[in-house]
Amino acid sequence: MRNSPFTGPAGLGAFRRELRDWLDEHDLSPAGDDGGLDGQVGQLARVRRALWAAGWMRYGWPAEVGGLGGPSALRAVLGEEVAARDLAEPGIWSMVEVLVPTLIDYAPPALAAELVPRLLGGEEQWCQGFSEPGSGSDLASLSTRAVPSADGEGWRVSGQKVWTSLAQYAARCVLLARTGSPGHAGISAFLVDMDSPGITVRPLRTMHGVDEFAEVFLDDVHVPAPRLLGAPGDGWRLAMDLLPHERSTCFWHRIAHLYSRLDRLLADGCEADPDALGAAWLDLHTIRCRSAATQARLAGGGRLGPETSVDKILLAGAEQRLFDTARDLLPGTVELSPHAGWRTGYLYSRAATIYGGTAEIQRNIVARRLLDLGKE
Amino acid sequence: MDPAERTLLADALRKTLVSGAGLADLGWPDMLAEEPETVVPLLFRLLGETGRHTPALNDVLLHAAGLPLTGTPALPFGGARLVWLRDGSSYDSPLDPELPLRHARGDEPSVPLAAGRRALGWWLLGTGHAMLALARRHVLDREQFGRPLASFQALRHRLAETYVALEGAEAALTAATDDTGSLLAKAAAGRAALTAARHCQQALGGIGFTAEHELHRHVRRALVLDALLGSARELTREAGVLLVREGRTPRLVDL
Numbered sequence: 162m163r164n165s166p167f168t169g170p171a172g173l174g175a176f177r178r179e180l181r182d183w184l185d186e187h188d189l190s191p192a193g194d195d196g197g198l199d200g201q202v203g204q205l206a207r208v209r210r211a212l213w214a215a216g217w218m219r220y221g222w223p224a225e226v227g228g229l230g231g232p233s234a235l236r237a238v239l240g241e242e243v244a245a246r247d248l249a250e251p252g253i254w255s256m257v258e259v260l261v262p263t264l265i266d267y268a269p270p271a272l273a274a275e276l277v278p279r280l281l282g283g284e285e286q287w288c289q290g291f292s293e294p295g296s297g298s299d300l301a302s303l304s305t306r307a308v309p310s311a312d313g314e315g316w317r318v319s320g321q322k323v324w325t326s327l328a329q330y331a332a333r334c335v336l337l338a339r340t341g342s343p344g345h346a347g348i349s350a351f352l353v354d355m356d357s358p359g360i361t362v363r364p365l366r367t368m369h370g371v372d373e374f375a376e377v378f379l380d381d382v383h384v385p386a387p388r389l390l391g392a393p394g395d396g397w398r399l400a401m402d403l404l405p406h407e408r409s410t411c412f413w414h415r416i417a418h419l420y421s422r423l424d425r426l427l428a429d430g431c432e433a434d435p436d437a438l439g440a441a442w443l444d445l446h447t448i449r450c451r452s453a454a455t456q457a458r459l460a461g462g463g464r465l466g467p468e469t470s471v472d473k474i475l476l477a478g479a480e481q482r483l484f485d486t487a488r489d490l491l492p493g494t495v496e497l498s499p500h501a502g503w504r505t506g507y508l509y510s511r512a513a514t515i516y517g518g519t520a521e522i523q524r525n526i527v528a529r530r531l532l533d534l535g536k537e
Numbered sequence: 538m539d540p541a542e543r544t545l546l547a548d549a550l551r552k553t554l555v556s557g558a559g560l561a562d563l564g565w566p567d568m569l570a571e572e573p574e575t576v577v578p579l580l581f582r583l584l585g586e587t588g589r590h591t592p593a594l595n596d597v598l599l600h601a602a603g604l605p606l607t608g609t610p611a612l613p614f615g616g617a618r619l620v621w622l623r624d625g626s627s628y629d630s631p632l633d634p635e636l637p638l639r640h641a642r643g644d645e646p647s648v649p650l651a652a653g654r655r656a657l658g659w660w661l662l663g664t665g666h667a668m669l670a671l672a673r674r675h676v677l678d679r680e681q682f683g684r685p686l687a688s689f690q691a692l693r694h695r696l697a698e699t700y701v702a703l704e705g706a707e708a709a710l711t712a713a714t715d716d717t718g719s720l721l722a723k724a725a726a727g728r729a730a731l732t733a734a735r736h737c738q739q740a741l742g743g744i745g746f747t748a749e750h751e752l753h754r755h756v757r758r759a760l761v762l763d764a765l766l767g768s769a770r771e772l773t774r775e776a777g778v779l780l781v782r783e784g785r786t787p788r789l790v791d792l
Contacts, residue, residue, distance in 0.1 A: 173792055234792045413792070423786045436770070439777030442786055443728075446721050451708035453790045471704045474697075527700055528693035532673060537688050 167220065167231050176231075177238050180217055187211065189248050198371050201250045202286065202330050208249050209283030212239070218281055226265060226277035232460055233410055240414035244421055251418040253327060253373070255411040259403045260287050263335055267390035267399055268352060276333065276352075288331035288355070290322035290377055291400065298522050300337075301345045301397060305379060307338035315385040316340075316351065321378050324516070328362045328375035331355045336379075337396045348396030352388045359383070369508035370501065405465035407517065408472050409456045415476060416449050419483055422506060426483075431490035441486040444479035451475055467530035470523040477513040477520060484510040538575050547579050554589040565593065569600050573652075578659045578710070585663020586670075588754055590636055592623045594653055601652035611645040612653075614638075614765050620645055633757040650766050651719035658710045658719075658726035661762050665703045665726075665733035668755045672696060672737035675744070686740070695736040702729035712790045717779065720772050721789070727769030730759040 167176040189211055191204045212218035221235035222228025236258065244251045257280055264273045279285040296303040305320025318338050328334065334353045341347030355362070359382040364372040391399060423441060431438075451472055459465055484507040488495045495507045514520035528534045538546070546568075553563055560580075568576045577597055584590060596606045604610075609620040619629065622637040630638040673696060676686040686692055706722070706729035713722035734756045738745050745752040763769055780786060 177791075237792055420786050420788060423780075427780060427784050427786070433781045435774045435777030435781060437777065438780045439724075439773035439775070442776055442780055443721055443724055443773055445786070446789060447705040447709050447725050449788070450712040450790050451705055453792055454708050454711065456792060468704075471701050474701045475705050521694070524694045524697040525690070527697035532693075532696055532700055534673070534677065534687040534693055534696070535685070537690055537693065 213282035241417035581659035724772035727763035
């Protein structure tokens with residue numbers, strides 16, 4: 162294991178080659194049946210522990226949180242290799258890509274240094290409490306409240322969150338709550354310990370059969386003062402700052418996963434319909450080109466903004482077309498197969514135009530911010 | 538070429554195209570020989586944006602084939618073979634009668650198509666942007682029910698859809714280097730231009746269906762350029778045939 166970051170123009174290629182060699186020698190594939198969500202989360206932790214110990218998981222992260230430095234594209238390459246080899250479920254693999262930058266940018270440095278290695282090293286899972294039953298697309302209307310506690314030692318938080326991925330496994334939660342007036346400016350962010358008294362987690366049953374999301378109920382939960390992320394009122398900015406991370410490395414991981422599904426479709430002996438297969442590939446190729454350009458811009462010091470809604474729309478469309486194609490060209494598999502793979506993937510793809518900002522919200526952003534069409 | 542030089546060149550090209558002067562005055566053969574990856578996207582995108590045309594596709598194909606820049610290579614078009622006349626008045630495309638396309642005689646050279654597909658992709662991208670600009674202006678200016686058309690979400694989303702398709706095509710064109718990448722890029726560009734034609738035609742309503750509005754010229758051009766050297770449908774099918782043959786999806790771009 163080398164200890165210098167893979168920097169410079171040749172760095173990514175060298176990283177990819179050395180990583181592939183290492184993964185060829187160290188088989189981290191899941192053992193047989195994945196055992197449902199418990200199995201997936203266990204496998205995720207196992208892969209992270211191994212990659213952290215060997216150093217691969219540390220590249221692309223700064224030394225302050227236990228990293229070995231280098232560009233964030235190293236994390237994109239690592240996630241691509243993990244997805245290509247089906248080592249971990251890609252959605253939960255990518256969660257650190259938004260959680261860790263948030264901690265680095267907003268947490269007191271000592272807190273980030275103490276806790277982030279536990280997440281990256283596979284010791285803990287964390288979750289993100291943003292959406293609420295009454296606040297989906299209109300996130301800024303959220304009503305979970307945080308008020309200063311009577312003793313002045315912190316905050317008391319009450320409210321309800323929903324669509325909180327992995328809450329039932331999580332040790333911590335990056336939580337948005339209202340500390341001030343209605344609207345964006347009254348929102349603050351906290352890092353909450355999930356074993357705090359007053360927190361109840363109820364996993365949601367979803368249509369794809371994986372209870373990955375949960376409702377989180379907060380009843381007068383005490384949050385110590387140092388767990389405020391940023392200053393009071395910084396919550397909305399923190400949430401918006403996540404987007405560049407979600408829409409660079411996370412998207413690249415997802416794209417890699419979808420390529421591996423198209424390969425699987427070909428390997429599964431699908432009907433050889435060149436029109437449908439070509440169209441599925443064309444969509445994947447298009448978002449892959451777009452995402453590579455977006456990440457090149459980020460690596461060159463550019464700031465990502467509303468133009469990443471284009472990436473989001475292309476990715477969601479590519480995902481749904483791919484699984485529609487799979488259902489068409491493997492007739493009966495989604496409906497009848499005893500193996501859940503294509504069924505789960507197909508059903509989960511229905512959410513691609515809903516999570517992370519709906520297709521409609523993205524088109525509103527394109528119309529308003531990129532086409533400058535004025536207000537609705 | 539740095540960004541400032543590129544802007545200067547784009548301005549010069551635009552002026553030349555709009556004035557109707559020939560590209561030869563700008564030193565086109567030298568530019569093509571020296572920096573094809575810069576000047577081809579610039580010129581062809583501008584052709585689309587301005588609605589003008591030149592026979593430069595011949596030069597792009599001949600240059601890529603290592604042949605002298607004279608004559609007219611054969612251009613596959615559906616099941617037919619066409620040529621793009623360098624001058625003359627024999628026009629065999631009644632849909633877009635401005636373009637000097639003629640059925641090939643049969644003695645024209647066949648050349649590799651990838652560079653031509655990239656060039657036409659940039660042209661289609663420019664044509665798509667021309668249509669989007671017309672539709673955008675119209676929905677901002679025209680009022681119905683006492684408010685601008687641009688305030689109606691149904692139309693905003695059509696134009697957003699158009700923009701997304703064009704941006705995706707541009708990414709594919711920018712990344713295209715080899716044969717397969719060029720094939721996919723032209724498929725993406727053809728599809729984006731047809732998407733633009735459909736949505737912008739709808740946004741422009743009745744006026745966009747008249748011959749006095751310029752939209753129809755871009756719609757006609759998009760249809761003809763899409764079919765030239767392989768339509769989006771044909772190229773997508775070709776990509777699918779390649780996938781079935783390979784049994785694995787090529788990753789054509791990397792970080």
